[in-house]
Amino acid sequence: MFIPDQVWLRCEQNPNAVAVEHGNSKLTYGQLADVSSRYASRLNNLGLARQERVVICLENSIEYVVVFYAIWRLGGIVVPVNARSTATELALVVRQCSARLIVTSPAVASTLSKSLPESVEVETIEPSLDLFASLGLTEAIPLQQQVPLSSDDIAQILYTSGTTGDPKGVVLSHENLAINTDDIVRYLQLNQQDRVLTILPFHFSYGNSVLHTHLVTGGTVIVGFQMVFPQQVVDGLRQTKATGFSGVPTTFRSLVKLTDIAQFPPPLRYVTQAGGAMGVDLTQQLLAALDARTRLFVMYGQTEAAARITYLPPEKLNDKMGSAGHALEHIVLSIRDDDQRPCATGCVGEVYAQGGNIMQGYWQNPEASACVLTKYGLKTGDLGYLDADGYLFITGRKVDMIKVAENRINPLEIEEVICQSDSILEAAVIGVEDERTGQRLVACCVSRSGQGDSLMVKRHCAQQLVGYKVPREVVWLDQLPKTASGKIQRFKLLEQLQGLCDA
């Protein structure tokens, strides 16, 4: 069964159970079915057809979930994007996936009008206490039936920083999601009593997975908390009687360092960690801070794999410390060299993952898809090795991606934006080690006039790019180190910067 069918079944079986909770507002499963079928009818009246794309640009909220499942009810394709995206970024995605409709807040909608193609309709939602009013549903008649889905129907497109230039749309079918969700539900042993508090944005593959895995099992997803104030998250875990929590390494660094979680550990059944490797020190600090009964799952995955590839069973955590775990039930992992020949046990190569969860490809980008979809499955771009028991250890990344907190960033995208400015001759963006966020962005710029305005560079980036892509520092150089063929040598830049800092 596909995810929407599973969730509708939950709605029938257990209409009074709470599906989504936001402060004092609760959406029961019965209401989820009712309101999303009414919203589906509204979308139907707007002419949305099967497999047409709808961009959702909303913060985590009850409305987000309702709109999401309404689109699926019609057989539409959901394209969730960061609610903090700039108008430029949003317009790029809308054009790239030829979206029919965009659902967003009035504030974002007001910035968009000029940059969108005329064929795109904009629906605005102002979250309020009255869900019917905020969705504009006062007279809509529910769309009774789920439009029948087939296994290769596309469920969603998740945009990710590609390895070259523009963002890429990861195309996931209903089957991809169903297979991965099923594996995750089984190893986390999720059930109807589970209440997960999530601070991960739903547009992000990990947050998307947290949402659907809990809805298919009839559990509750608690939204409305942000890591900006970590103590409020810990207080929230206690007040809402959450049983589960999911985060990325920076989340846990904040919880361990900036909250009283260790003095009064909330009674969680499980905690999951993904979104980048977490150091052994931090993992041990987190374990020490959590209640002894809390099961900590270290996991590894990629958007291209619908979310998850491996997980480390909590009972193996000490034994296999530093490992990303073993392959999920429906995945075959292999480590291969540059000629795609298998590497021996313990030898480092590139990680490949094969299984029914691997994406269909990048939206309308056959060249990029062909680069990563091989006969051995998804070529992840991550380097690592398998030990004799089949446990994966990630050692690095093959391509020039930068990871700031949980965000994968392609430096080329930022370099292009910086170089739009006439005063910049050339620029390279690199990731410098940072104790708080793993890496931080530093823009190395060469000015035409010899004089650089760092604030101007940052301001220009902030106008075009979402906040986490704005370089934290700008350094001015006379020239960038390059190979004979003119390619920027990022490792040399990093050495140069190190030299500047040490001096």
Next chain:
Amino acid sequence: MSDMEIRSQLRAFILENYLFTDDQNALSDTQSFLKAGILDSMGILELIAFLEEELGVMVAPAEMVPENLDSIDNLMAFIVNRIPA
């Protein structure tokens, strides 16, 4: 340091690092950093590091709440009597 100097240091920190300008009109003292999208979870950590390292004000976990941190005025009320002489 006088209150006015502290206020101007805080303003300069926010303006330069999150609004990327030295235009004083870009930030009002009552503006919520969160509502305006000025600070996110990484930004708040940097702000706390700034308070601790530059101004010598230690922030306990229970004090990391919007009432203390979420605008220039809130910050001033929170730190003004805590800066070491």
